[in-house]
Amino acid sequence: MSSFKGRYSYSVDNKGRLALPAKLRKAVSAGAEGNFVITRGFERCLYLYPHDEWARLEKYVRGLSFLDAQQRFFGRALFEWAADLQLDSQSRITIPQELLKYAAIENEVIVLGVIDRIEIWSPAVYDEYQRNQPETYETIAERVFKPQG
Amino acid sequence: MSSFKGRYSYSVDNKGRLALPAKLRKAVSAGAEGNFVITRGFERCLYLYPHDEWARLEKYVRGLSFLDAQQRFFGRALFEWAADLQLDSQSRITIPQELLKYAAIENEVIVLGVIDRIEIWSPAVYDEYQRNQPETYETIAERVFKPQG
DNA sequence: CCGAAATTCCCCACTTTTCCCCACACTTCG
DNA sequence: CGAAGTGTGGGGAAAAGTGGGGAATTTCGG
Numbered sequence: 001m002s003s004f005k006g007r008y009s010y011s012v013d014n015k016g017r018l019a020l021p022a023k024l025r026k027a028v029s030a031g032a033e034g035n036f037v038i039t040r041g042f043e044r045c046l047y048l049y050p051h052d053e054w055a056r057l058e059k060y061v062r063g064l065s066f067l068d069a070q071q072r073f074f075g076r077a078l079f080e081w082a083a084d085l086q087l088d089s090q091s092r093i094t095i096p097q098e099l100l101k102y103a104a105i106e107n108e109v110i111v112l113g114v115i116d117r118i119e120i121w122s123p124a125v126y127d128e129y130q131r132n133q134p135e136t137y138e139t140i141a142e143r144v145f146k147p148q149g
Numbered sequence: 150m151s152s153f154k155g156r157y158s159y160s161v162d163n164k165g166r167l168a169l170p171a172k173l174r175k176a177v178s179a180g181a182e183g184n185f186v187i188t189r190g191f192e193r194c195l196y197l198y199p200h201d202e203w204a205r206l207e208k209y210v211r212g213l214s215f216l217d218a219q220q221r222f223f224g225r226a227l228f229e230w231a232a233d234l235q236l237d238s239q240s241r242i243t244i245p246q247e248l249l250k251y252a253a254i255e256n257e258v259i260v261l262g263v264i265d266r267i268e269i270w271s272p273a274v275y276d277e278y279q280r281n282q283p284e285t286y287e288t289i290a291e292r293v294f295k296p297q298g
Numbered sequence: 299c300c301g302a303a304a305t306t307c308c309c310c311a312c313t314t315t316t317c318c319c320c321a322c323a324c325t326t327c328g
Numbered sequence: 329c330g331a332a333g334t335g336t337g338g339g340g341a342a343a344a345g346t347g348g349g350g351a352a353t354t355t356c357g358g
Binding site: 037040041042047057058060061062067069070072073074075076077078079080081082083084098 | 154155220261282294
Binding site: 299300301302303304305306307308309310311312313314315316317318319320321322323324325326327328 | 329330331332333334335336337338339340341342343344345346347348349350351352353354355356357358
């Protein structure tokens with residue numbers, strides 16, 4: 001089971017590539033190295049899941065009935081934005097254009113390790129999010145910045 | 150076991166041919182490469198199943214109660230319009246005319262990977278489908294992204 | 299039963315995108 | 329102070345996406 005923590009400022013080049021922080025890379029559980037799934041997250045950020053963590057979601061969705069209209073919509077909405085990613089030889093991921101656009105990411109990004117996932121933010125969006133949600137930020141920070149949790 | 154994800158914008162040429170996105174092609178499980186079944190889906194889209202997933206579906210439909218009206222409808226819609234397809238040497242499928250007509254597909258299509266199947270939509274139909282949904286991506290994602298979801 | 303028209307299928311060609319490799323500056327650590 | 333590892337950028341080969349021509353097969357009228 002992977003466990004991510006920390007905040008990092010990184011840049012995305014004009015090909016949409018982002019180097020994964022070394023500390024996060026090393027926190028990926030054995031057996032899922034190099035294989036990730038990226039998708040839309042809440043509050044206009046992106047979620048990056050190591051492959052084993054994503055498998056948990058997929059197993060759940062597979063169990064849904066496709067005779068139910070709402071559950072069909074559910075599966076489509078979830079998987080429409082998901083993409084498999086592998087690290088290249090420089091330990092980078094290439095983020096799909098639609099997702100960069102959704103998250104309003106231009107060049108600079110904030111990368112957060114949040115328990116079982118990695119979040120990728122536009123600095124401007126994250127700034128605004130923090131201003132509007134001070135309590136939530138404190139809660140998150142408490143969990144993330146615990147000494148060697 | 151195949152696992153499809155992602156959204157792709159592709160074109161159908163005037164011969165009814167559609168190139169299958171490479172990422173979806175690679176997600177087809179070993180043993181079912183190149184063999185598909187296409188049929189009518191719900192909400193005026195088309196379902197494309199790799200051969201192994203179709204076999205699973207067929208087994209599932211066999212177990213359905215024929216006393217239930219919705220399940221009878223489902224079985225008929227699925228099998229009445231089903232057709233075997235093979236990839237040509239350029240990794241394309243040729244979609245039967247009556248299915249193109251059913252899905253109101255002209256030239257451009259949206260291809261969705263939804264777990265065990267591939268969906269093919271007219272962009273206009275998919276647009277309207279999304280607009281008519283009461284739920285948003287956020288409310289849906291809330292249910293699955295929770296730890297131990 | 300035969301031949302012309304239409305359809306299907308296979309192959310080839312072009313354009314664009316993706317991916318892989320190399321290069322280099324800066325940081326960290328011994 | 330040097331070496332190994334990290335963060336950033338770009339160029340070129342390979343693959344993916346798209347379109348069209350022509351041979352083989354089928355269809356249908358005569």
